Amino acid sequence: xxxxxxxxxxxxxxxxxxxxxxxxxxxxxxxxxxxxxxxxxxxxxxxxxxxxxxxxxxxxxxxxxxxxxxxxxxxxxxxxxxxxxxxxxxxxxxxxxxxxxxxxxxxxxxxxxxxxxxxxxxxxxxxxxxxxxxxxxxxxxxxxxxxxxxxxxxxxxxxxxxxxxxxxxxxxxxxxxxxxxxxxxxxxxxxxxxxxxxxxxxxxxxxxxxxxxxxxxxxxxxxxxxxxxxxxxxxxxxxxxxxxxxxxxxxxxxxxxxxxxxxxxxxxxxxxxxxxxxxxxxxxxxxxxxxxxxxxxxxxxxxxxxxxx
Amino acid sequence: xxxxxxxxxxxxxxxxxxxxxxxxxxxxxxxxxxxxxxxxxxxxxxxxxxxxxxxxxxxxxxxxxxxxxxxxxxxxxxxxxxxxxxxxxxxxxxxxxxxxxxxxxxxxxxxxxxxxxxxxxxxxxxxxxxxxxxxxxxxxxxxxxxxxxxxxxxxxxxxxxxxxxxxxxxxxxxxxxxxxxxxxxxxxxxxxxxxxxxxxxxxxxxxxxxxxxxxxxxxxxxxxxxxxxxxxxxxxxxxxxxxxxxxxxxxxxxxxxxxxxxxxxxxxxxxxxxxxxxxxxxxxxxxxxxxxxxxxxxxxxxxxxxxxxxxxxxxxxxxxxxxxxxxxxxxxxxxxxxxxxxxxxxxxxxxxxxxxxxxxxxxxxxxxxxxxxxxxxxxxxxxxxxxxxxxxxxxxxxxxxxxxxxxxxxxxxxxxxxxxxxxxxxxxxxxxxxxxxxxxxxxxxxxxxxxxxxxxxxxxxxxxxxxxxxxxxxxxxxxxxxxxxxxxxxxxxxxxxxxxxxxxxxxxxxxxxxxxxxxxxxxxxxxxxxxxxxxxxxxxxxxxxxxxxxxxxxxxxxxxxxxxxxxxxxxxxxxxxxxxxxxxxxxxxxx
Numbered sequence: 001x002x003x004x005x006x007x008x009x010x011x012x013x014x015x016x017x018x019x020x021x022x023x024x025x026x027x028x029x030x031x032x033x034x035x036x037x038x039x040x041x042x043x044x045x046x047x048x049x050x051x052x053x054x055x056x057x058x059x060x061x062x063x064x065x066x067x068x069x070x071x072x073x074x075x076x077x078x079x080x081x082x083x084x085x086x087x088x089x090x091x092x093x094x095x096x097x098x099x100x101x102x103x104x105x106x107x108x109x110x111x112x113x114x115x116x117x118x119x120x121x122x123x124x125x126x127x128x129x130x131x132x133x134x135x136x137x138x139x140x141x142x143x144x145x146x147x148x149x150x151x152x153x154x155x156x157x158x159x160x161x162x163x164x165x166x167x168x169x170x171x172x173x174x175x176x177x178x179x180x181x182x183x184x185x186x187x188x189x190x191x192x193x194x195x196x197x198x199x200x201x202x203x204x205x206x207x208x209x210x211x212x213x214x215x216x217x218x219x220x221x222x223x224x225x226x227x228x229x230x231x232x233x234x235x236x237x238x239x240x241x242x243x244x245x246x247x248x249x250x251x252x253x254x255x256x257x258x259x260x261x262x263x264x265x266x267x268x269x270x271x272x273x274x275x276x277x278x279x280x281x282x283x284x285x286x287x288x289x290x291x292x293x294x295x296x297x298x299x300x301x302x303x304x305x306x307x308x309x
Numbered sequence: 310x311x312x313x314x315x316x317x318x319x320x321x322x323x324x325x326x327x328x329x330x331x332x333x334x335x336x337x338x339x340x341x342x343x344x345x346x347x348x349x350x351x352x353x354x355x356x357x358x359x360x361x362x363x364x365x366x367x368x369x370x371x372x373x374x375x376x377x378x379x380x381x382x383x384x385x386x387x388x389x390x391x392x393x394x395x396x397x398x399x400x401x402x403x404x405x406x407x408x409x410x411x412x413x414x415x416x417x418x419x420x421x422x423x424x425x426x427x428x429x430x431x432x433x434x435x436x437x438x439x440x441x442x443x444x445x446x447x448x449x450x451x452x453x454x455x456x457x458x459x460x461x462x463x464x465x466x467x468x469x470x471x472x473x474x475x476x477x478x479x480x481x482x483x484x485x486x487x488x489x490x491x492x493x494x495x496x497x498x499x500x501x502x503x504x505x506x507x508x509x510x511x512x513x514x515x516x517x518x519x520x521x522x523x524x525x526x527x528x529x530x531x532x533x534x535x536x537x538x539x540x541x542x543x544x545x546x547x548x549x550x551x552x553x554x555x556x557x558x559x560x561x562x563x564x565x566x567x568x569x570x571x572x573x574x575x576x577x578x579x580x581x582x583x584x585x586x587x588x589x590x591x592x593x594x595x596x597x598x599x600x601x602x603x604x605x606x607x608x609x610x611x612x613x614x615x616x617x618x619x620x621x622x623x624x625x626x627x628x629x630x631x632x633x634x635x636x637x638x639x640x641x642x643x644x645x646x647x648x649x650x651x652x653x654x655x656x657x658x659x660x661x662x663x664x665x666x667x668x669x670x671x672x673x674x675x676x677x678x679x680x681x682x683x684x685x686x687x688x689x690x691x692x693x694x695x696x697x698x699x700x701x702x703x704x705x706x707x708x709x710x711x712x713x714x715x716x717x718x719x720x721x722x723x724x725x726x727x728x729x730x731x732x733x734x735x736x737x738x739x740x741x742x743x744x745x746x747x748x749x750x751x752x753x754x755x756x757x758x759x760x761x762x763x764x765x766x767x768x769x770x771x772x773x774x775x776x777x778x779x780x781x782x783x784x785x786x787x788x789x790x791x792x793x794x795x796x797x798x799x800x801x802x803x804x805x806x807x808x809x810x811x812x813x814x815x816x817x818x819x820x821x822x823x824x825x826x827x828x829x830x831x832x833x834x835x836x837x838x839x840x841x842x843x844x845x846x847x848x849x850x851x852x853x854x855x856x857x858x859x860x861x862x863x864x865x866x867x868x869x870x871x872x873x874x875x876x877x878x879x880x881x882x883x884x885x886x887x888x889x890x891x892x893x894x895x896x897x898x899x900x
Contacts, residue, residue, distance in 0.1 A: 205421040208377055212416065213436040213488055214409020217401070223435070224424050231426075302426055303472040 005292065012288045016281065017070075023280045024066050030271050056082075056274075069274055073281070079274030081267070087278045090263060095282060098252070098259035100172070102244045104179035109187040110237060117194025117233075118226060124199055132195070136188035144247050148181045148254040165256040178255040182247050186240045193236055197229035204228075231301050238294035242287055324392060324495060324528050325351040325374070331386035332366070332373050340385065343369045345552040347387075351528050351545075353495065356519075358531040358543035358560070360575070362819035363790075366552040367532050368417075371498050374530075375412050376404050392495060410440045413489035413527070415518075417501040419481035423473040429484055430469030433457060433491065440492040452491075460487030461517050478683075479510040486518055493525050500532045507682040507846055508890035515542060534819055536579045537849075538892035540564045548572050578824035635672035637706075638808055638840040639694065642668050644703035646689050663689040665864035666703070671857075673807075676834065676841040678851040678872075680887065681861035687844050690861075691812050694842065695729055696720065707808070725755055728801035732813035734793035738785040744771075744796055745781035751803040770799040773836075774829060791822035795829070802833070812844045827854055849891045852876060860884050 053059045056079075057068050072079055078087035120129040139147070155177055156164035162177040201207065202225055210224045211217075249261030256262075260279060267275040299305055330347040333340035344366040351357045359367040372378050374389055374396065389396040392411065399407065408414065416422040423432060433453040437443055443452040450469070457465035460483040473481055482502060489497055499518070503511040519542065522529050533539050539546055540560040548556040548563070548571065555569040567573045646664040664686045671677040679687040692698040694705055696712060705712050707723060715723055728751075731737045738747055745767050752763045768778055774795040785793055794814065801809055811830070815823045831854065833839060843855055851858055851872060858875045860868040860883065868881045879885045 203379065205416060205418060206424045208379075209414070209416050209422045209485070210424070212375065212377055212408055212414030213439065214405060214407075214492075215435065215439045216405050219435070219439065223427075228424065228426055303428075304425055304474050 005296075008292050008295075012285075015288065016284060019284045020070065020073075020277050020281050021066065023277050024069065025062070027268075027271060027276050028062050028065070069277065073278075078278040081275045082270060082272050087275050090275065091278060091282060094258065094260045094263050097257060098245070098248050098261065099286075101175050101179055101182065101252070101257060101259060102241070102248060104172070104175055105182040105186075105244055105247075106237070106241070108179055109183040109190055109240075112183075113187045113190030114194050114226075114230070114233060117191040118198055118221075118229070120191065120195040121198025121202070121229070122221065122225075124195075129195070132191055136191045139184050139188035144181065144185060144250050145254060147184050148178075148251055151177060151181050152254065166258070175257070178251050178257060181255075182244060182251045185247065186237075186243055189236065189240070190233060194229060194233050197232050198225060201225050201229045227301065231298065234294060234297055234301060238291050241290045245283055245287070321352055322393075323350045323390075324353045324355075325349075325530070326390040327370075327374070327387065328390075329387040330370065330373060330389065331384065332369050332378065333383055333385045335381040335383065340383075342385075343382070343552055344373065347549070347552075347554055349547055349554070349557065351496070351530060354523075354526045354528055355545065356522075356529040356531060356543040357545040357547065358533060358539035359547045359549055360533055360536050360539045361549035362534055362821060364551075365549040367534075367549045368500055370549070371500050371530060371532050374498065375408050375414060376401070377408075377414070409436060409494070410492050411494055411496070413492070413494035413497040415482075415485050415489040415497065415499040415502045418505045419478050419485055420505065422485055423481055425473055428470050428472055429457075429476065433469075433484065433488055436488050436491050442492050456487045456491045457484065459521060460484065460490070461514075462487070478506055479514060482506060482514055483517075486514070486521075490521060490525065490527065494527060496528045496530065497522060498530045498532070501534065502531075504534065508848070508892075509682060509886055511538075511892070512890040535892055536564070536575050536820070541892055548575065574821060578820045635674060636708075637670045638673040638708060639671040639677075639842065640706040640709075641670065641690070641694065642704045642706075644668070644690060644693060644705065645701045646686075646693060646698065647701045662864050664693070664700075667861075667864075667866055668703075669859050669866060669869055671808075671840055671842060673840055674834070674838045675856040676843055676854055677857045677859065678843040678845060678855035679859050679861060680845060680848055680851055682846055684863075685861040686864040687846075687861050688812055689864075691729075691810050691842065691844050695727065695810055696723065721755070725751075725804045726806050727808040727810065728804065728806040729810045729812060730794075730797050730801045730814045732816055734790050734797055734817060735785075737797055738793055740785050742784075743781070744783050744785070744788070747785070747796060748799045748803055751800060755804060757804065766803065767799075770802055773802065773833065774799045789822075790818055791825060794818060794822075794826055798826075798829070798833075802837070805837075806839075808840045808842065810842045810844070813846070814843075815850060816845060816847060823850070830854065848887050860887065 057065050060068070069079060076088070078091065080086050081090060116132050120132045123129050152164045155161045163174050166174040166178065207220065207224055210220045215224075245260075248259060249265055251257070252259045252261035253265065260283070264276065264279045267279065327347055327349050330344055331342065332344035333342045347366070347370050349357065349359075359370060361367040369378065369382065372382075373384055374391070376384075376396070376399070378384075384397050387397070391407070394407075396404070396407065423429070430450070430453055433456060434449050437449050437452050437456070443449045453469065454465045457469075462468065462480065462483055468476075473484075476484065482505075486502070489499075502518070503514055506514065515538075518529075521527075529543075531539065531543050533542075540563070543560055546556075546558065546560040546563045547554055548569065550571045556563060556567065556572045563572060564576065567576050644664055644667040645662070648661045648663055649659075667686070667690055669677065679690060681687045689698065693700045694707075696715070700713065707727065712720075712723055742750070745764070748770055749763050749767045752758065752766060757763065758766065767781060771778055771780060776792060776795050776799070780788070780792070780796075785796070788796065794817075798809075798814075814830075815826050818826060827850065830841070834841060841854070843851070845851060855872050858868075858870060858872050859866045860875070860881065862883050868875065868879065868884045870880075875884060876888065879888055
């Protein structure tokens with residue numbers, strides 16, 4: 001098991017180098033001088049400009065910039081942002097907020113999605129199933145910012161159940177509404193996936209045999225139907241984590257959450273290479289770890305693919 | 310006619326009494342009846358077999374008894390009395406009390422009937438707990454071990470924690486039998502319990518089931534498509550056809566004197582019985598002659614009599630040059646295939662010798678059968694001859710040419726002359742291609758002719774395999790299993806090959822269809838001078854199709870001889886076991 005995890009982490013290395021290189025290159029290739037943009041309409045002092053250029057290695061060729069940055073990462077130095085704050089500090093400030101939001105969203109979509117999908121699948125063709133299908137279709141069709149604004153308007157302004165914007169420090173109660181909005185799209189996918197998976201599992205031979213053995217429906221549903229149906233759902237939830245992180249950028253903007261999404265968006269606009277790449281690197285890292293965890297979970301759910309050695 | 314009389318007199322009350330049972334399936338076009346008025350009676354401790362082809366309603370009848378009908382299935386009429394209770398009036402909740410506890414159930418396919426994500430122990434223990442046979446962790450566990458040991462898993466205590474995929478098919482079926490009998494039910498419903506298994510395994514498991522149920526005093530309702538098997542295992546026989554019972558009575562009587570035309574056709578087509586009939590003919594032992602059986606096929610116009618087909622084939626092949634003088638089409642020498650498999654231990658890879666120095670030859674225009682159980686290496690040999698697998702060592706000569714070094718163009722030419730037909734007619738046809746395109750595809754791949762000539766060839770092929778021309782635009786899911794296998798054969802013949810490799814080509818078919826396909830293959834061989842390599846686990850089929858037989862066991866050929874020699878005087882113990890395992894071989898038919 002430990003050997004397997006180690007091998008998987010080793011595989012993550014080339015993925016990390018590849019993604020950082022791509023992102024760094026894309027930020028570099030963005031048109032405009034990031035430093036000039038920083039000064040806005042004012043004409044900067046050429047000497048100051050020169051010093052800044054040197055400080056951020058902007059006078060070096062691309063490949064040198066990249067390796068200087070990569071070298072820094074291995075020493076734990078992610079560089080500094082244009083505002084002079086070390087990127088590590090920005091990471092430490094924003095990531096916990098976004099991860100909290102994403103985990104809440106993941107929890108909501110998984111628990112609610114699987115529950116509703118299960119009931120839908122068991123009552124295929126009934127009223128509950130039909131309504132769940134229609135609602136999930138609406139959620140899938142709507143862009144996330146529309147859902148966000150509607151939720152803000154109804155629950156924040158009309159009903160007054162939640163704050164429309166998140167206060168400093170992003171306490172959990174403030175994040176509930178954004179988390180629901182963030183969860184909505186993938187929630188709908190999970191409902192549909194669980195539903196079809198449950199319908200398929202229900203018709204399998206071993207379920208009939210379980211009835212034949214004299215087991216009650218109350219036991220067969222969780223033990224023989226739900227567990228087997230979860231295997232594809234868990235796989236989906238893993239790849240889906242990336243969608244959550246992307247969705248977080250939009251949701252955080254609308255609800256004014258001081259998380260990764262907003263900060264990353266601003267850094268991209270400013271063309272801050274080190275900040276953008278660092279954020280993406282950490283995101284990729286999280287993504288890889290989540291995938292590894294899901295793969296291990298997968299082995300737990302399905303003994304046929306348990307990892308030998 | 311459908312009345313089953315109780316020979317023990319009126320003293321005993323029937324355990325199960327079904328009267329005028331009707332089962333229908335709800336579809337968008339109304340209710341489609343699947344069982345139309347079935348009556349049967351089963352006495353305590355007795356064994357009754359329901360025989361019929363797929364779609365005859367035999368499994369539906371069995372499932373209706375314990376209400377295991379799939380979604381749209383409903384009992385639409387009739388009564389099922391079990392042990393003084395009217396089961397059709399039972400609620401789902403009350404039925405749970407009957408299932409497992411009073412009526413045990415052994416399903417058909419051991420591969421799909423155990424939940425792959427739970428351990429064997431878990432699945433046995435939950436049954437014991439649900440039926441209230443034992444309580445408390447330890448007691449339940451001990452009972453589970455006992456149940457599995459009874460079912461023939463000697464090392465049950467060590468294997469409780471293992472998962473279904475770590476068990477062989479036969480072992481899984483033993484587990485399922487153990488589960489079915491775990492609460493000592495009064496009735497056991499066994500739905501084709503061994504049709505997915507090798508013959509020798511089948512025999513062992515059925516023997517075991519018989520002993521167990523006799524000891525416990527459980528009555529058995531046995532569902533099967535194999536008439537020979539049914540007659541061998543059950544005192545009473547019920548033959549079903551299209552949802553109705555066409556014949557019922559004591560097994561031996563039905564077998565010796567089938568009254569209904571459908572039963573007569575079944576008796577004539579059953580390969581297990583046919584091979585026995587041929588055998589008794591050639592062995593010339595008058596006490597075993599089944600002269601009574603022989604009149605059956607003549608009374609039915611549509612029937613395919615396998616013996617007649619086999620004799621006809623023999624005549625046709627003997628018209629040509631005698632078997633010894635024919636040139637060899639396939640010569641296999643010292644063929645060996647070694648697979649490296651990942652070991653369970655510390656990174657140790659172990660070797661599996663799938664084919665061990667296999668040598669044989671097939672003369673042009675004849676049929677050689679490669680017989681063995683699953684895992685014996687017969688399919689590996691076939692794959693190597695088709696060049697779908699590369700041999701580890703040894704040589705394969707096709708018409709005197711070594712095929713091992715062939716690549717690219719010459720390999721394509723070889724494939725053109727040698728075509729396969731595979732076992733599963735459902736899996737080997739592309740569901741998104743219509744029949745015309747499926748049959749014509751080899752012509753397209755090998756760039757034979759133009760559009761119109763290809764279409765003509767496809768029509769000609771459809772005619773050769775006796776399929777109507779209008780099938781050309783239909784899709785595989787609209788065809789029956791037998792029709793699909795005909796399509797697969799037509800596709801194999803498209804390029805006018807000399808050699809056809811038939812890998813379990815009739816194993817998945819119902820007996821009547823199987824007989825038709827075997828007849829078709831024999832006719833085609835006579836017509837087109839084909840050479841067949843016939844891979845099968847079913848010795849019964851071999852008798853009617855093959856000239857020579859190679860019996861394989863664990864990668865080696867243990868016996869190779871002419872078909873008659875193998876059947877009449879088998880040399881090896883293993884061959885004898887295989888022959889004995891043919892269902893129906895053990896019935897003593899005194900006339």
